[in-house]
Structure formats: structure tokens, C-alpha cells
Amino acid sequence: MGTYMMFAQRIENLTGSLVREILQVAQNPEIISFAGGLPAPEIMPLPDFSQAPTEIYQYGLSEGEPALRQIIAQQLKGIGLACEPGQVLVTSGSQQGIDLVAKLFVEPGTPVLVEAPTYLAATQVFRLFGAEFIECALDPQGISPEQLEQLIAEKRPAFAYLIPTFQNPTGFCYSEARRRDIAAILDEHGIPLVEDEPYRELNFTDIKHRPIAAQMKQAPWIYLGSFSKTTCPGLRIGYLACSPQLMPYFSRLKQATDLHSNRIAQWWLADFISNGAYLPHLQRLREYYAERCEAMEAALQRYFGTMASWHRPEGGLFFWLRLQQAIDTRMLLPEAIQMKVAFMPGEAFYANPVAKCGAMRLNFSRSTPEEIERGIKILARLVEQASETLAELAD
Numbered sequence: 001m002g003t004y005m006m007f008a009q010r011i012e013n014l015t016g017s018l019v020r021e022i023l024q025v026a027q028n029p030e031i032i033s034f035a036g037g038l039p040a041p042e043i044m045p046l047p048d049f050s051q052a053p054t055e056i057y058q059y060g061l062s063e064g065e066p067a068l069r070q071i072i073a074q075q076l077k078g079i080g081l082a083c084e085p086g087q088v089l090v091t092s093g094s095q096q097g098i099d100l101v102a103k104l105f106v107e108p109g110t111p112v113l114v115e116a117p118t119y120l121a122a123t124q125v126f127r128l129f130g131a132e133f134i135e136c137a138l139d140p141q142g143i144s145p146e147q148l149e150q151l152i153a154e155k156r157p158a159f160a161y162l163i164p165t166f167q168n169p170t171g172f173c174y175s176e177a178r179r180r181d182i183a184a185i186l187d188e189h190g191i192p193l194v195e196d197e198p199y200r201e202l203n204f205t206d207i208k209h210r211p212i213a214a215q216m217k218q219a220p221w222i223y224l225g226s227f228s229k230t231t232c233p234g235l236r237i238g239y240l241a242c243s244p245q246l247m248p249y250f251s252r253l254k255q256a257t258d259l260h261s262n263r264i265a266q267w268w269l270a271d272f273i274s275n276g277a278y279l280p281h282l283q284r285l286r287e288y289y290a291e292r293c294e295a296m297e298a299a300l301q302r303y304f305g306t307m308a309s310w311h312r313p314e315g316g317l318f319f320w321l322r323l324q325q326a327i328d329t330r331m332l333l334p335e336a337i338q339m340k341v342a343f344m345p346g347e348a349f350y351a352n353p354v355a356k357c358g359a360m361r362l363n364f365s366r367s368t369p370e371e372i373e374r375g376i377k378i379l380a381r382l383v384e385q386a387s388e389t390l391a392e393l394a395d
Contacts, residue, residue, distance in 0.1 A: 010108075013128050028340075032375035034362040035342040037168065037229075037317050043288050044232050045281055047268045056267045062255045064090025064239070065266040071273050072225070072239050079200075080214035081223060083241050089250050092261045094198050094226035094238035098122050100253045101194050101222060102129045104246075105158045113157035115143055117320075117349030117359075119168045119196065122161055126351075133351035136160075138167070140311045142174030145181040152189050159192040159222075164212055166199035166316025169349045169361035173314055176209050183215035190219050198226040198238075199316040201282055204290040207314055220246055227269055229317070230282060235265040289317070295369035296362065296376065303380035307387065317365045320346070323358040325387050332382050339382070341375045 063069065069088040076083040091097045098121070106112065108130030114123065116135035123133065134155045136143040142164060151157070162182070164174035174182075186193050195213050213221035226238035240250060254260070272278050296319055297312050304310075308323045323329070329345040336343060346359025360379070364372060 031340050032371045033342040035344050038366050056263050060260045060263045062260050068266045068270040080210035089240045090261050091238045093236045094224045097224040097240040098125050106131045111155045111157045113160040114351050120348050123351045140172045142178035161194045163196045165197050170320035171313030171316050171318045179212045183212050187218045192220040194222045196224045201230050203315040205314040292364040295372045296364040299373050299376035303377050319362045321360040326356040326358040328356045339378050341378045
């Protein structure tokens with residue numbers, strides 16, 4: 001007798017992650033990978049759990065370790081966000097925060113406003129729960145306040161999901177004026193904000209823009225952060241901070257999801273920050289990534305000068321390369337991997353399907369300057385060949 005299984009209807013919306021699929025290929029040490037957003041392993045701190053108190057090995061609070069919640073709240077106050085420890089929930093990476101947001105707000109047909117392009121793993125989660133995406137165009141200063149106002153009037157989204165600081169995939173950083181205008185619009189219409197800032201600390205030029213949530217006075221807000229990019233992703237420690245009225249819901253959702261996040265990792269992280277080691281480490285990290293960002297900028301100028309445009313990021317981990325021709329960069333990926341280079345096709349970062357967007361996301365944190373030089377040269381050759389083929393077909 002065969003096995004009978006009845007899955008939830010939302011499983012029809014379940015999609016894979018192109019990043020994860022490419023990363024499986026990019027694990028080959030012979031491949032120069034610009035694909036993932038992986039921190040450089042050689043500059044990660046090495047956690048030492050030998051001094052962890054024995055009680056930390058027991059079950060703990062769903063909201064997280066009090067010492068770490070206190071530290072996170074202090075950090076958020078430092079960037080202008082009015083936040084007490086009771087408004088902080090420690091999560092298993094900021095990705096879990098996105099999942100909890102989806103569980104709280106999204107059901108089939110729920111309109112969700114996102115940037116175009118945006119973080120593909122967020123749309124993967126929202127799509128699973130049935131979201132319908134409203135895309136708002138993005139430029140180096142941020143999303144358009146005028147378009148935001150229009151989309152809210154037409155579609156009334158359940159919330160806006162934004163990545164204003166060193167955005168993934170573009171590396172853009174919203175201007176202070178855009179942040180202020182967006183906060184005012186969301187306040188006026190009572191639209192909740194989900195502000196995702198995993199790259200804020202990877203700042204090369206000392207930008208100190210306040211979070212959009214810090215400038216909101218009425219509408220609810222959720223602020224997501226992570227220590228994956230500044231310490232070790234394998235620890236899976238992120239956090240969710242929110243307006244006080246939302247915390248009871250997130251606490252219960254967390255209880256129903258995994259009881260609590262890794263207590264040993266939380267203990268180590270709180271100690272790493274409080275003993276004064278974190279800030280010097282962060283400064284070394286910024287200098288290290290700034291050097292690689294500069295190397296990629298120089299390589300792009302040498303090999304893509306007439307074929308593409310880009311905005312040099314002032315922090316984060318990515319360049320967003322816009323080709324002069326509308327090439328479907330997904331078609332370039334197999335040949336690039338054959339030539340031992342991996343990248344992320346731009347098409348993957350749009351919530352609603354697009355064809356031939358002619359963009360690539362390039363990560364610079366994991367490669368040496370020499371690898372960056374070789375890899376960009378190979379990609380430029382592939383783009384040049386594809387452009388010549390398109391020109392021949394057009395004749």
C-alpha cells in the first residue's frame with residue numbers, strides 16, 4: 001500500500017534558494033566565488049567556550065540571554081533607536097526574524113512592499129506564506145518617497161520590508177533625507193516597517209545615518225540585526241527588536257518555533273562584546289573588507305569600464321553591476337562556473353519575475369585582491385562575448 005501524504009497548501013509556494021545552489025558548486029576551492037555573502041574565514045574570531053558556566057548548557061529563555069539583550073538594546077540606543085532590553089528577541093540568525101515576521105503578518109494574498117531588487121531569502125520566506133509583492137524602485141539614495149506614497153494608496157501593504165544600509169544586493173545606503181521622508185510616510189499611513197540591517201557595522205566611511213525606525217513616531221516597527229557578518233555565521237545569532245506592543249506575539253512565535261536560540265553562542269558573544277574585544281575586531285574587519293572593495297572597484301574600472309555601470313558601496317559586502325545591454329545573466333552563469341568563477345545573476349533579486357535585467361551581484365569579502373582581478377577579467381570576457389552575440393543577432 002502506497003504512502004499517503006497531504007501537505008499544507010503553502011508548500012506549493014516553496015522555492016529553493018539560488019544562492020544556496022550556487023554555493024554548493026562554489027565550495028570547490030578552484031572556483032573564485034563572488035556569489036555568496038560569506039564573511040572571510042581568516043578574519044573571523046575563534047570562539048572559546050571553555051569558560052562557559054555550566055548552567056548555560058540547560059534550556060533558557062525564549063527571548064534570549066538577559067546579558068546579550070541588554071548589550072543589543074544599548075547598541076540600538078547608540079544609533080538612535082529607543083529600545084529597552086524587553087523589546088529585544090535573540091533569534092537564530094536574522095533570517096529567523098524574517099520568518100517570524102512572515103508568521104505574524106502574512107497569509108495568502110497579503111500585499112508586502114519590498115525594494116526592487118531586494119534580498120532573495122526574504123522573498124523566499126514571504127512567498128512561502130502567500131505574500132503578493134509590491135515592488136518599489138530603488139536608486140542609490142533609497143526608494144522613491146513619491147512612489148512609496150502612491151503604492152501605499154493603491155495597494156495598502158501589510159508592511160514595508162526595507163534594507164536601508166548597504167542594501168543586499170545593491171550595496172546602496174539610503175540618504176538621511178530619504179530615511180526621514182520614508183519614516184514620515186509610513187507614520188502618516190500607519191504602515192509597519194520591517195527594517196533589516198545585517199550590514200550596518202561593515203562601514204568603510206563612518207556613515208552614521210539613523211535607522212528609519214528611529215525616526216518613526218506612530219507606526220509599528222521591527223528592526224532586524226545580525227552578528228553573522230561581524231563574528232561567525234555558524235553561531236547563528238541575530239536579533240529582532242520591535243515596538244513594545246509586538247513583542248508578546250514574537251515571543252510566543254519564538255517559543256513555538258525553537259524554544260530558544262543557542263545559549264552557548266549567546267554567552268560567548270556577550271562576553272566577546274563586553275570584554276572589549278569586539279570593537280577592535282570590528283575595526284580590523286572594516287579595514288580588511290574596504291581593501292577588497294577597493295580591489296574590486298579597480299578591477300571593474302579596468303575590465304568593465306565601457307560595458308557596465310556601478311555604484312561603489314560605502315560598506316557591506318556587494319557591488320551591483322548594471323550591464324549596458326539587457327543580458328539575462330542567468331545564461332552566463334554555467335559558462336562562468338566552467339571557467340572557475342561564480343556570481344549571482346541579478347534576475348534572482350526581484351520579487352516579481354523579470355527577464356534580462358542585465359545585472360550581477362558581486363561579493364568581494366571572500367576573495368583575495370589577486371582572485372578578484374582574475375575573476376573580474378573572466379566575467380568581462382564572458383559579457384563581451386554575449387554582447388557581441390546579441391549584436392550579431394540584431395543585425
